[in-house]
Amino acid sequence: MVCVFPAYQSLYEIPRALGCQVTPWTFELNEGRWRLDLDHLSDLLTDHTRLLVLNFPHNPTGYLPSHNELNAIVELARRRGLYILSDEMYRLLEYDSSRRLPAMCDLYEKGISLSGLSKSFALPGLRLGWLSTQERAFVEQWLAFKDYTTICSSAPSEILGIMALRAQEMILARNLAIIQENLQAAGRFFGERRELFDWIPPQAGSIAFPRWCGNVPVEKFCKEVVTRQGVMIVPGSIFDFPGNHFRVGLGRKNFPEALGRVDDYLDSISPVSGA
Numbered sequence: 001m002v003c004v005f006p007a008y009q010s011l012y013e014i015p016r017a018l019g020c021q022v023t024p025w026t027f028e029l030n031e032g033r034w035r036l037d038l039d040h041l042s043d044l045l046t047d048h049t050r051l052l053v054l055n056f057p058h059n060p061t062g063y064l065p066s067h068n069e070l071n072a073i074v075e076l077a078r079r080r081g082l083y084i085l086s087d088e089m090y091r092l093l094e095y096d097s098s099r100r101l102p103a104m105c106d107l108y109e110k111g112i113s114l115s116g117l118s119k120s121f122a123l124p125g126l127r128l129g130w131l132s133t134q135e136r137a138f139v140e141q142w143l144a145f146k147d148y149t150t151i152c153s154s155a156p157s158e159i160l161g162i163m164a165l166r167a168q169e170m171i172l173a174r175n176l177a178i179i180q181e182n183l184q185a186a187g188r189f190f191g192e193r194r195e196l197f198d199w200i201p202p203q204a205g206s207i208a209f210p211r212w213c214g215n216v217p218v219e220k221f222c223k224e225v226v227t228r229q230g231v232m233i234v235p236g237s238i239f240d241f242p243g244n245h246f247r248v249g250l251g252r253k254n255f256p257e258a259l260g261r262v263d264d265y266l267d268s269i270s271p272v273s274g275a
Contacts (some may be wrong), residue, residue, distance in 0.1 A: 020051075025040065033065040033203075058090075059247075060247040180258070187199065207250065209248075
C-alpha cells in the first residue's frame with residue numbers, strides 16, 4: 001500500500017502490523033505551502049500495490065488538493081485497479097465551501113470513505129463514525145467484524161449523533177467560526193515571531209504544521225512549553241517527520257490563551273536564539 005505521509009499513525013501502522021509493505025507518499029514544502037507530487041505517486045506504485053490511503057483535509061498539514069488533483073489521483077488508481085481508503089474526518093471544515101471535495105465513496109467505485117463526528121462536528125465523546133463504499137461485499141465483512149468486536153454502539157450516543165447530523169449546518173458554522181478566529185490569531189502570533197517560527201497556513205481543517213526555527217530541537221521546545229506553561233504541542237518527530245515541524249490544533253475556543261502562554265515562555269528565553 002501507499003499512504004500519504006505524515007499521517008495519523010493507525011493509517012499505516014495497522015497495515016504494517018498485518019504484514020503489508022507500506023510506502024510513504026511524502027508531503028513537500030514548495031513556496032511556503034505543503035504539496036503532494038502526483039508524478040512521484042505514479043513512481044511509487046508497483047504491480048504489487050493494492051491500496052492507496054489518503055487523508056484530505058490532511059492531518060497534520062492542513063493540505064487540501066484541488067478537484068482536478070483529486071480526480072487525477074482517482075484516475076491513476078482506476079487504471080491500476082487500486083482501492084482507495086480516504087480518511088475524511090476533517091471534511092466539511094473547508095474555509096471555502098467551493099473547495100470541498102466529494103466523498104471518495106461517491107467519486108470512485110473502489111473508494112472507501114472513513115468519517116465520523118469527532119472532528120468536524122466536535123463530538124469525540126460520542127465515539128461514532130462510519131465507513132461507506134459501493135463495494136457491498138466489504139460492508140458485509142465490516143458488519144460481521146463488528147459483531148465480534150463492539151457489537152453495537154451506545155444508544156444515547158446514536159440519538160445524540162442523529163441530533164448532530166440534523167443540526168449540521170449550525171454546528172459546522174460554529175466550528176468554522178472558531179477556526180477562522182484562531183487562524184487570524186495564529187497568523188498574528190507567528191508573524192510577530194518570524195525569527196523563531198515558519199508559519200505555514202493550512203488550506204482546510206483545524207490542524208496546522210508550522211516549523212520551529214530556534215536553536216534547540218523542536219522536541220525540547222515542546223517539552224518545555226508543556227512543562228512550564230501547560231500547553232501541549234506535538235513535535236513532528238511523533239509523526240516520524242523531520243524538519244523541526246510541530247502540530248497546532250486550531251479548534252479550541254481558548255486557543256488565544258494558549259498562544260499567550262507560549263508567548264510568556266518565549267519571553268523567558270532568548271528571543272533570538274530560542275535557547
